[in-house]
Amino acid sequence: MDWLRKLLKPGASPARTGMLDVRFARHVAALHHQGGFARGWEPGECAALIADPAVVTDGIFAGTDPHPCGFVLSRKAADEAEILSVVIARAHRREGLGRILLGAHLNQLARAGIRHVYLEVEDGNRPAEQLYRSLGFREVGRRQSYYAKSDGSRASAVTMRLDLA
Numbered sequence: 165m166d167w168l169r170k171l172l173k174p175g176a177s178p179a180r181t182g183m184l185d186v187r188f189a190r191h192v193a194a195l196h197h198q199g200g201f202a203r204g205w206e207p208g209e210c211a212a213l214i215a216d217p218a219v220v221t222d223g224i225f226a227g228t229d230p231h232p233c234g235f236v237l238s239r240k241a242a243d244e245a246e247i248l249s250v251v252i253a254r255a256h257r258r259e260g261l262g263r264i265l266l267g268a269h270l271n272q273l274a275r276a277g278i279r280h281v282y283l284e285v286e287d288g289n290r291p292a293e294q295l296y297r298s299l300g301f302r303e304v305g306r307r308q309s310y311y312a313k314s315d316g317s318r319a320s321a322v323t324m325r326l327d328l329a
């Protein structure tokens with residue numbers, strides 16, 4: 165896939181993307197724990213999400229590694245989808261993999277008839293916000309004090325939307 169190679173940063177390991185099945189539930193849980201979220205996902209929860217027919221999954225695999233080094237999960241409803249979570253393993257960040265993974269995922273959503281994609285990102289999560297903006301997402305709202313943080317404080321959520329052609 166030429167468009168995938170063009171998105172890869174020079175020096176980054178070659179990567180492939182593909183849908184995930186329940187065999188990857190514990191990898192998804194481990195990656196989610198690397199996301200720095202206040203509440204981690206457990207393997208059983210990940211398996212239930214992956215098995216849910218309304219949930220669309222994609223993983224990204226670096227080199228010949230059979231296990232994903234990143235994942236994204238969205239939930240579909242009619243012609244809309246909400247991105248539930250996206251994480252790239254710490255060791256592979258800033259290699260261009262997050263953009264490749266989300267690009268592939270948005271393609272998959274578009275092929276499934278999705279026209280509008282929403283997500284919520286913690287205010288101040290600059291890497292994620294920049295990544296979403298670079299793919300065309302725009303802020304459409306804010307929810308004050310939406311996230312409970314592990315230190316007991318609260319952070320606002322920025323709601324973003326992308327209209328797929």
Ligand SMILES: CC(C)(COP(=O)(O)OP(=O)(O)OC[C@H]1O[C@@H](n2cnc3c(N)ncnc32)[C@H](O)[C@@H]1OP(=O)(O)O)[C@@H](O)C(=O)NCCC(=O)NCCS
Pocket residue numbers: 198199200249250251252253256257258259260261262263264284285286289290291292294295296298
């Ligand atoms: C957000 C995340 C998925 C990005 O993945 P990544 O593979 O490192 O991102 P990429 O290398 O593809 O970078 C794509 C763009 O994102 C932005 N970006 C990524 N990391 C960044 C950083 N540390 N600071 C600022 N911008 C950053 C940049 O715009 C970058 O484009 P550029 O390299 O041309 O400047 C990753 O940082 C992550 O897993 N974070 C923890 C989990 C998380 O916060 N998920 C989002 C929850 S809503």
